[in-house]
Amino acid sequence: RKEVEQDPGPFNVPEGATVAFNCTYSNSASQSFFWYRQDCRKEPKLLMSVYSSGNEDGRFTAQLNRASQYISLLIRDSKLSDSATYLCVVNRVDSSYKLIFGSGTRLLVRP
Amino acid sequence: NAGVTQTPKFRVLKTGQSMTLLCAQDMNHEYMYWYRQDPGMGLRLIHYSVGEGTTAKGEVPDGYNVSRLKKQNFLLGLESAAPSQTSVYFCASSTRMGSPTFSETQYFGPGTRLLVL
Numbered sequence: 001r002k003e004v005e006q007d008p009g010p011f012n013v014p015e016g017a018t019v020a021f022n023c024t025y026s027n028s029a030s031q032s033f034f035w036y037r038q039d040c041r042k043e044p045k046l047l048m049s050v051y052s053s054g055n056e057d058g059r060f061t062a063q064l065n066r067a068s069q070y071i072s073l074l075i076r077d078s079k080l081s082d083s084a085t086y087l088c089v090v091n092r093v094d095s096s097y098k099l100i101f102g103s104g105t106r107l108l109v110r111p
Numbered sequence: 112n113a114g115v116t117q118t119p120k121f122r123v124l125k126t127g128q129s130m131t132l133l134c135a136q137d138m139n140h141e142y143m144y145w146y147r148q149d150p151g152m153g154l155r156l157i158h159y160s161v162g163e164g165t166t167a168k169g170e171v172p173d174g175y176n177v178s179r180l181k182k183q184n185f186l187l188g189l190e191s192a193a194p195s196q197t198s199v200y201f202c203a204s205s206t207r208m209g210s211p212t213f214s215e216t217q218y219f220g221p222g223t224r225l226l227v228l
Contacts (some may be wrong), residue, residue, distance in 0.1 A: 004153065034216070043201055043219035044154070074196060087153070098169070099148075101153035 001026055004102040006088050012108045017078045021105045023088030026072045032091040033064055035073050037084045038104065044087055047073075078109045113137055115220035116188050117202050123226045124192045132187040134202030142205045143185040144169075144217065145177060147198040154201060160185055192227045199224050 013019050016068045025033075033050035048055065050062040050071050061074040071088055088102035115136045124130055141162050146154040146169075158168030158177040159163065166177045174196060176188045185204075189196060203217040 002153075008151070041222075043221050045219070046216045049216070098156060098159065102153075103151055103153045 002102075003027065003100045004088055004090055006102040006105045008103060008105060010106040010108050012110060013078055015078055015080060017076055017109075018074065018076045019107065020075075021073045021086055021088075021107075022070050023072070023102055023105075024068075024088075025088075025090045025100075026069070027090075028066070028069060030090040032099075033062075033071050034089040034099075034109055035062060035071075036087040036089055036101075038087055039084045044101075048084070077109075078107075080109050080111065083107055083109045115202055115204055115218055117200075117220035118224050119223060120221065121224045123228065124189075125196050125228055126193060128192050129188070129190050130192065130225075131189075132200055132202075132225075134185045134187070134204075134220055135183055136185075136202075136218070136220075138204060138206075138218065139182070139228040140204035140206050140218075141182075142215075143179065144203045145175070145185065145187045146201045146203065147171065147196075148201060148222075151181075157187065157200075168177075175214060192225075194227045197225060197227045 003026045005041045035047040037047045038044045050064050054063045058092040062073045085104040085106045087104045089099050118133045121216045144159040145157040155171050160166045160179040163182040178186045200223045202220040205215045205217045
């Protein structure tokens, strides 16, 4: 089993739609959680950190469920520019500065 | 600030050739990392460094060597390239940890696409 698992997609949604991605992680002791965004042929960039209480940044909402060991990302009012691959990332328990990356969920927003 | 830069952007090698990928960061970050990204797989850590003069192995270190002689630079070397090393290589950096259990954000360079024939 992979340490971080994501549905690869693609999720194909119309502009204005709400879309949600889930990610599961295997080690219950993980402490830090992130969503990164990666555009085609570009580097990953931090979208948002994920806090225990959940957090929101504009149209983006991240949630953490420690009991079920999953992280979610909700995107409201999708824009064409949201088309990208979204990477779920957690820290390695044995060393907090090392991160484990999921293989990503691809989102396509169509006009 | 340029952030994290990588050279070259693209390279084609023949099996058995050697090369060095250069990563530079101007954010005064302590930690630096080299990853590879292959289709359908997440980024995998090759080597990392927690400070000038120190390096350590990641998940997939075989066939690679690294050096961090200056804080701002992290070099990745392939001594004898193999087709299995065809990949996109990303360098990243982050600040020193403030807490042993909380990870800081990693900032990535634009990547180097390597094709080994």
